[in-house]
Amino acid sequence: MAANNSDSIQEELGEGGVGVKHEAEEEGEGASSSAAQATATTMLPRSSSRPQLDLSGAAIHGTLEDRNPTILLPNQSDDISHLALDIGGSLIKLVYFSRHAELSTEDKRKISTKRRLGMFNGGRRSYPILGGRLHFVKFETGKLNECLDFISSKQLHRGGVDSPSWRSGAQPDDIVIKATGGGAYKYADLFKERLGVSLEKEDEMDCLVSGANFLLKAIRHEAFTHMDGHKEYVQIDQNDLFPFLLVNVGSGVSIIKVDGHGKFQRVSGTNVGGGTYWGLGRLMTKCKSFDELLELSQRGDNSTMDMLVGDIYGGLDYSKIGLSASTIASSFGKTISENKELSDYRPEDISLSLLRMISYNIGQISYLNALRYGLKRIFFGGFFIRGHAYTMDTISFAVNFWSKGEAQAMFLRHEGFLGALGAFMSYEKHGLDDLRVHHLVERFPMGAPYVGGKIHGPPLGDLNAKISWMEKFVQKGTQIIAPVPMGVPATTGMGGFERPTSKGDILRSDASAALNVGVLHLVPTLDVFPLLEDPKTYEPNTIDLDQDEFKYWFKVLSDHLPDLVDKAVASEGGTDDATRRGDAFAHAFSAHLARLMEEPAAYGKFGLANLLELREECLREFQFVDAYISIKENEASLAVLPDLLMELDTMNEEARLLALIEGVLAANIFDWGSRACVELYHKGTIIEIYRMSRKKMQRPWRIDDFDMFKKRMLIDRKDQPYKRALLFVDNSGADVVLGMLPLARELLRHGTEVVLVANSLPALNDVTANELPEIIAEASKHCGILRKAAEAGGLLVDAMAGIQDDLKDAPESAPLMVVENGCGSPCIDFRQVSSELAAAAKDADLLILEGMGRALHTNLNARFKCDALKLAMVKNQRLAEKLFNGNIYDCICKFEPVS
Numbered sequence: 001m002a003a004n005n006s007d008s009i010q011e012e013l014g015e016g017g018v019g020v021k022h023e024a025e026e027e028g029e030g031a032s033s034s035a036a037q038a039t040a041t042t043m044l045p046r047s048s049s050r051p052q053l054d055l056s057g058a059a060i061h062g063t064l065e066d067r068n069p070t071i072l073l074p075n076q077s078d079d080i081s082h083l084a085l086d087i088g089g090s091l092i093k094l095v096y097f098s099r100h101a102e103l104s105t106e107d108k109r110k111i112s113t114k115r116r117l118g119m120f121n122g123g124r125r126s127y128p129i130l131g132g133r134l135h136f137v138k139f140e141t142g143k144l145n146e147c148l149d150f151i152s153s154k155q156l157h158r159g160g161v162d163s164p165s166w167r168s169g170a171q172p173d174d175i176v177i178k179a180t181g182g183g184a185y186k187y188a189d190l191f192k193e194r195l196g197v198s199l200e201k202e203d204e205m206d207c208l209v210s211g212a213n214f215l216l217k218a219i220r221h222e223a224f225t226h227m228d229g230h231k232e233y234v235q236i237d238q239n240d241l242f243p244f245l246l247v248n249v250g251s252g253v254s255i256i257k258v259d260g261h262g263k264f265q266r267v268s269g270t271n272v273g274g275g276t277y278w279g280l281g282r283l284m285t286k287c288k289s290f291d292e293l294l295e296l297s298q299r300g301d302n303s304t305m306d307m308l309v310g311d312i313y314g315g316l317d318y319s320k321i322g323l324s325a326s327t328i329a330s331s332f333g334k335t336i337s338e339n340k341e342l343s344d345y346r347p348e349d350i351s352l353s354l355l356r357m358i359s360y361n362i363g364q365i366s367y368l369n370a371l372r373y374g375l376k377r378i379f380f381g382g383f384f385i386r387g388h389a390y391t392m393d394t395i396s397f398a399v400n401f402w403s404k405g406e407a408q409a410m411f412l413r414h415e416g417f418l419g420a421l422g423a424f425m426s427y428e429k430h431g432l433d434d435l436r437v438h439h440l441v442e443r444f445p446m447g448a449p450y451v452g453g454k455i456h457g458p459p460l461g462d463l464n465a466k467i468s469w470m471e472k473f474v475q476k477g478t479q480i481i482a483p484v485p486m487g488v489p490a491t492t493g494m495g496g497f498e499r500p501t502s503k504g505d506i507l508r509s510d511a512s513a514a515l516n517v518g519v520l521h522l523v524p525t526l527d528v529f530p531l532l533e534d535p536k537t538y539e540p541n542t543i544d545l546d547q548d549e550f551k552y553w554f555k556v557l558s559d560h561l562p563d564l565v566d567k568a569v570a571s572e573g574g575t576d577d578a579t580r581r582g583d584a585f586a587h588a589f590s591a592h593l594a595r596l597m598e599e600p601a602a603y604g605k606f607g608l609a610n611l612l613e614l615r616e617e618c619l620r621e622f623q624f625v626d627a628y629i630s631i632k633e634n635e636a637s638l639a640v641l642p643d644l645l646m647e648l649d650t651m652n653e654e655a656r657l658l659a660l661i662e663g664v665l666a667a668n669i670f671d672w673g674s675r676a677c678v679e680l681y682h683k684g685t686i687i688e689i690y691r692m693s694r695k696k697m698q699r700p701w702r703i704d705d706f707d708m709f710k711k712r713m714l715i716d717r718k719d720q721p722y723k724r725a726l727l728f729v730d731n732s733g734a735d736v737v738l739g740m741l742p743l744a745r746e747l748l749r750h751g752t753e754v755v756l757v758a759n760s761l762p763a764l765n766d767v768t769a770n771e772l773p774e775i776i777a778e779a780s781k782h783c784g785i786l787r788k789a790a791e792a793g794g795l796l797v798d799a800m801a802g803i804q805d806d807l808k809d810a811p812e813s814a815p816l817m818v819v820e821n822g823c824g825s826p827c828i829d830f831r832q833v834s835s836e837l838a839a840a841a842k843d844a845d846l847l848i849l850e851g852m853g854r855a856l857h858t859n860l861n862a863r864f865k866c867d868a869l870k871l872a873m874v875k876n877q878r879l880a881e882k883l884f885n886g887n888i889y890d891c892i893c894k895f896e897p898v899s
């Protein structure tokens with residue numbers, strides 16, 4: 001049985017430690033180490049992209065400190081636009097690209113590490129460090145002026161207000177924007193007149209197909225099924241994608257058989273589409289908006305309008321041909337026989353009858369075309385779908401019913417943006433073709449311009465405007481996230497089948513629906529971690545975030561929020577501005593949580609890793625660079641490191657290895673993401689807690705593979721030590737300084753190269769790659785092994801001076817290096833890591849993953865191509881029970897050797 005030290009930890013601190021203040025507080029200052037402070041000013045860019053710009057002769061105007069320095073590219077032609085349009089009969093869809101031109105912040109550490117990892121000589125592609133994002137916005141075609149104002153206010157036709165002004169010299173007359181849809185013809189003159197730009201027309205079907213193909217290739221959770229109210233994302237195998245039927249339900253409906261990239265045929269269509277529903281609906285109900293009409297349908301009863309089989313057969317089924325009494329025999333058929341006016345019918349009932357009539361019809365025609373060509377998969381796009389559960393269920397039901405389960409209806413998250421995306425893809429040098437799934441990161445910022453036309457997103461980069469927008473959003477918030485009561489449609493069914501059982505669900509206004517489609521960050525520097533045993537079956541999240549699990553995390557994260565906001569505001573000096581940003585952050589994150597609570601799959605297949613990352617991204621959105629900067633505690637831990645190292649050096653190899661692993665587990669208690677641990681911190685100083693945590697270590701741990709690891713290290717590999725170990729570090733302070741660094745030192749002693757892998761961006765109190773060199777430099781003052789290794793790894797400032805020469809001399813020690821992992825989250829998804837980490841992995845034969853985020857919530861079940869050691873203290877009771885049938889403060893030492 002594994003020992004349980006949970007009670008004893010609480011008891012120990014509860015007694016001895018009560019009233020003892022946190023060291024940082026005693027000192028009366030934020031205890032922010034200078035290493036931590038460095039991060040605040042030199043945040044690494046998360047995203048970079050590969051726009052194919054001609055960088056020759058580039059000159060920077062402005063200083064390196066500028067976040068967006070102006071870059072003049074004299075040789076860059078103007079043929080890369082930032083905007084493409086799809087101007088349809090009902091809606092205008094915009095896809096635009098924003099570059100956040102930040103010059104490479106490659107410091108000496110990075111350059112040196114890359115040289116060591118062979119990244120400059122290895123023929124790897126290297127990309128200009130220009131962050132790029134794709135944004136999706138829509139307007140009503142009837143409000144074209146709003147769209148023109150939007151383009152103009154953001155200067156999208158000239159490259160965007162947030163972009164470097166490389167096109168500042170370009171005259172609007174030179175600018176050509178790709179556009180598709182009928183409006184590209186109809187409104188060409190208006191665009192010329194108002195914006196001075198020419199629209200270059202692209203074929204609408206071409207665009208729909210290339211947009212759909214790109215999404216199905218590049219976005220992991222793009223397609224989903226929707227049956228009986230249940231949404232399920234479908235993993236599309238690229239080798240088994242074609243042929244399929246694409247049904248775009250816009251104002252009218254296009255039905256296209258797609259056989260490959262650029263290979264397609266428009267096989268059919270129907271004039272009964274989204275325009276029909278909205279047009280007839282508006283006339284018959286006096287609704288002012290499409291959403292209002294859709295919302296009405298949710299409270300409708302179509303039996304008052306539709307003629308049912310039972311109405312004709314005197315309440316009986318027509319069982320011989322399989323029609324029940326409640327089947328719709330004729331949509332709106334009842335209205336002929338009654339002496340009633342339109343005003344005698346409920347608008348709710350009219351809307352539901354219409355919606356069902358049109359959705360079933362589309363489903364049926366689609367099925368017939370699928371049958372005609374022997375296709376099994378039908379993807380539905382277009383904004384008629386509107387992410388509306390009932391519409392999707394109805395279409396799915398029709399396809400399923402008529403095909404007897406042979407054909408499958410699937411929907412696309414970017415539903416109405418296929419054409420606009422395709423138009424964007426038609427620019428010759430967009431570079432999107434080369435992107436793979438792992439290069440795209442979708443984010444869901446609150447302040448992003450949202451689909452619709454009433455409130456526009458603020459110009460990008462203008463935080464103040466974004467917060468004002470948020471404040472408006474919050475005012476509307478109660479309506480946005482409150483469920484619309486949904487009546488059960490009493491009688492339904494059509495043309496030979498019963499109604500779908502789903503009752504539909506909440507319809508959100510455009511403002512919140514926009515959160516379903518995020519901003520796509522194009523990050524060509526991300527790679528799949530090469531040591532994953534099988535990237536295809538790899539799933540980062542250990543526990544599925546189902547409704548029940550999400551409920552739990554909703555509470556945990558909501559409870560954490562006030563404390564986090566306090567920390568965040570304090571980290572930015574506690575100013576009024578910081579307070580306002582803190583409020584905006586809290587509202588934004590709460591809105592995300594509320595949205596996910598309603599529909600856990602709203603943003604694609606979402607795991608705990610995504611949820612925890614969303615919180616960090618949301619902080620960044622409101623420009624909190626490092627909310628936990630003041631409690632990173634590196635200095636206090638560095639002060640006791642020399643004593644610890646001395647103590648370790650008195651031990652024999654075996655005892656030392658155990659003490660080191662114990663040390664890592666004990667020090668993993670310093671986790672500001674765990675409520676239980678934060679409570680502990682009030683009861684003792686960092687050193688007291690560390691000592692107590694170590695003292696309580698009792699083996700066997702809940703998972704205890706230490707003996708196997710020891711044998712591997714000290715016996716099997718005595719004469720052939722590991723060549724390179726990647727140590728994925730977790731928290732700042734004692735965790736990294738007293739836990740992982742001493743373990744790294746031991747490996748170095750064995751002659752193993754050590755690469756410390758740390759976050760690219762802050763997350764909770766996790767240490768970042770930027771902070772590590774300074775921590776190591778400080779530790780090196782007290783330890784020759786670390787110093788030599790750090791010098792050999794190019795980490796020390798002294799060694800930096802001779803950076804050109806340092807590879808020439810044979811190193812006296814195996815090197816200690818630092819690489820960033822490409823993440824800004826407490827977890828790690830090995831499908832998307834930095835290229836630096838991927839390069840470091842090539843020669844690695846040992847991985848050590850530390851902490852709950854990286855070794856338990858994610859990757860507990862991940863299999864690698866080399867030996868892997870997973871170390872963590874479980875600081876959450878529920879997780880301990882769920883995963884290990886254990887208790888809070890249990891320790892996990894899971895060793896998975898290959899062969």
Ligand SMILES: Nc1ncnc2c1ncn2[C@@H]1O[C@H](COP(=O)(O)OP(=O)(O)O)[C@@H](O)[C@H]1O
Binds near residue numbers: 249386
């Ligand atoms: N806010 C909205 N305003 C108008 N129509 C909407 C809205 N949201 C969804 N729709 C539906 O989407 C249809 C237009 O879909 P879309 O794919 O944009 O086609 P099109 O290119 O023909 O405009 C409309 O006819 C209507 O049924």
Ligand SMILES: CC(C)(COP(=O)(O)O)[C@@H](O)C(=O)NCCC(=O)O
Binds near residue numbers: 612730851854
């Ligand atoms: C956010 C964390 C994954 C960070 O853990 P770490 O990786 O630092 O060990 C962890 O603190 C956590 O799971 N917290 C859950 C919330 C709580 O227990 O209060």
Ligand SMILES: [Mn+2]
Binds near residue numbers: 673730765851853
């Ligand atoms: Mn952590």
